[in-house]
Amino acid sequence: MSRKVTITIDDRQLTVPEGEKLLWAALDNGLYIPHLCGFRESERPAAGCRLCFVEVEGHPNPVTACTEPAVEGMVVMTRSPRVDRLVRTAFELIISNHRLDCANCAKNGDCELQRIAKARKLKLKLTRLRQLVKETPVDDSPQSFSYDASRCVLCGRCVWVDHNKAKVGAIGFIRRGISRKVSTFGEVCLTDSRCTQCGECVKVCPVGALTFKEAADK
Amino acid sequence: MSDSALVVEQNYEQLKNLALQKHGEIKEKPYVLVGTATCGRAAGALGVLDTFRNEIDNRQLDVNIIEVGCMGHCYAEPMVIIYKPGFPPLCYGSVDEGKAARLVTDFLIEDDPCFEFAMAALEPNDLFPTFGDYPRGVYEQKVILADCGLIDPENIDDYLACGGYGALAKALAMKPEEVIAEIKDAQLRGRGGAGFPTGIKWETCHDTPGPLKYVICNADEGDPGAFMDRALLESNPHQVLEGLVISACAVGASQGYLYVRAEYPLAITRLHTALEQARAKGLLGESILGSSFSFDIEIFKGSGAFVCGEETALIASIEGHAGIPTHRPPFPAVSGLRGKPTLIDNVKTLSYIPHIVQKGADWFKSIGTPNSPGTAVFALAGKVVGTGLVEVPMGTTLRTLIYDVGDGIKDGKTFKAVQIGGPSGGCLPESALDISIDFDSLREAGAMMGSGGIVVLNEDDCMVEVARFFLEFVQNESCGKCTFCRLGTKQMLDILTDITKGHGRPGDIELLLDLAEDIKTGSLCGLGKTAPNPVLTTINFFRHEYEAHINEGRCPALMCKDLITFHISAEKCSKLCDACVGSCPVEAVYTRPDMLKAIHLDKCVKCDNCLTTCRTLYDAVIKKSPPAAEEGVS
């Protein structure tokens, strides 16, 4: 990865490590691209949130920036009518299954969804789509944090740090399709699971699903 | 010829001669073939098999009974073929235990071939027509189905005697590059759905360096109603195995997997038998046929999720992870199972391989169209007379497939649409029937080849409901990893459900179209990318049905339960009949003072019983949409 290549993103020439994924190349140079599941430390991109679409010259369709390696001479645009349309729909789909109620959320003001909405001028409100959120009880059992599944966007960052950084294995994805969610084994509350309450997962949650309690008290 | 090639050839000839000798001995006396694949069993083939066994035992006849696979004529199962010296081999359809007993006494003991039960002869003769004398036989051209239902899937000698494993012997004497060149030249395209050129995939895998490579046969076949792969595995397992061994030899793989869905127990049993027999003959294992090539195959039972058929999910599943697709590239041919170069081919694709190696690329290209050479195998289902497994040259029109091969629409009804390509294929109308069946034409029309499911729909099918049904399937099968598939298909399904219940809103069609387009471009894997097809094609070709539901609360096909009411026409009803009253499970049908019958709409559960009962009597029960008021009730 020592070789450098020159690429163009939004008319800016950048020198980045060859093979670096476009998402990180852009972010490192102050160019924002919406993303939720993208996680630099994770070896294989999940490519699940479908928010980081960009146009790459020569590609017939927009591609996800988290999976696209930088190649010498590549010309990238973070915005285009097609990209904006895909990002808008993906964003609306995500908030159609995310309990909004920002005023009462511990992450209000520090939320990746709010950031995306601001960057791309999207409404934090459903206009076209139906509300799919199911009320689920908040897991308040840990001392210092709580887990609200109805705010989870399934980015998987918490699962990744739990498995690879904390190396605890308390949580994982369960079920399929629309029922997919992050849960403990056997769906017990966190204190009844292997969770050590290290809090690593809370630090990486981009939204208000995993939040520290003192943050909520603030 | 090099020494090793000579050894391979000698070993193969020896196996084949032994098989031919045994085969010849069988042919000397009468024998009965009973089709006992899953489809035959569902129709009662095991009872027929028992009858033959008992009758033949009791009468101490010197007749062999052999269980075979599926000949593809689902509408005529159970099927039996009788070979008796002095007669052409004859095929009998819809055989039951009574007919089986008669065939023993009348044909096997006496010399009356019971032509009244016979479907066709298998060889031209002066007595009875052959399959080739029927339209289906004229338009069908069997390559990979040719031996299905005719050879014993549990006896490798049957396959060897027909020249089986000859292609493997030939490939072992060739350079891997030569084998790949032949497949590339044949322009074989993957039959698992995407139609990607097989030879190019093989070349990529071959050219990726690595001491360890894998090949996988994808037999996950999860499309509802599709059973082509199952039939091939149950009827001619060695054909698939031979293809898989050749692919391994071409790319340099040492280990193979057959990924078979667990719901296919008979296929798994027959594959196990086939693997054992192949090993015993030196066609699998260490130094195959005496060559320097060693390779073995393991069966992996799939967990049954539809998305596990997607190649990256399939690999994850073999690795012991949840069957969830991952981003490509890297493609499996470069980095697949356990990070090693891995070739994944569908059952049908692999079944063509021995034929192409034996007969050459030019022969293969002489069938089908320039861009899609070869044949297409379909499971023909729905409202068509001749349901079953069919194999036609690519380029055959849908019209020929439905009206000639499938013998037209059942029960004198009118054709409405054909759903082609599995759950995420498209619905094409009458005006598209002259489209040629090939990968590109179908995709242009908004449908796809898919893995070969075809459902014929008639005037009684509501196209909104059809779209809803298929979308519900894919929505249920979504793994949930990516936003567009998990939430997008759910949003679309909710809109469609509302429309079929009469709660459609203006703008719904446009919203469906917008979502469909974004889901197609935005989804991570092929499941999401194709999921909107049924909705897009039905809106494209049957928009008026959507509009009738949304704007008028009317279901033109009279299918959506919430938009219809049942009534009895006083003009047609007979005072002397009360069949409908008895057929009603909820006492909604009653006799009026004037002895004519009527229906209490508040009690009616719209089960169709009265309508079905009356149809052949007075045809007085009618459905109305939009819902109408009960006669005489204001």
Ligand SMILES: Cc1cc2nc3c(=O)[nH]c(=O)nc-3n(C[C@H](O)[C@H](O)[C@H](O)COP(=O)(O)O)c2cc1C
């Ligand atoms: C949702 C989904 C399901 C699939 N199911 C199957 C299947 O059941 N059998 C199959 O051969 N290919 C299936 N495929 C296609 C495979 O990913 C892959 O393309 C194929 O096995 C390659 O073989 P081929 O080149 O011979 O077609 C599926 C793809 C998707 C997206």
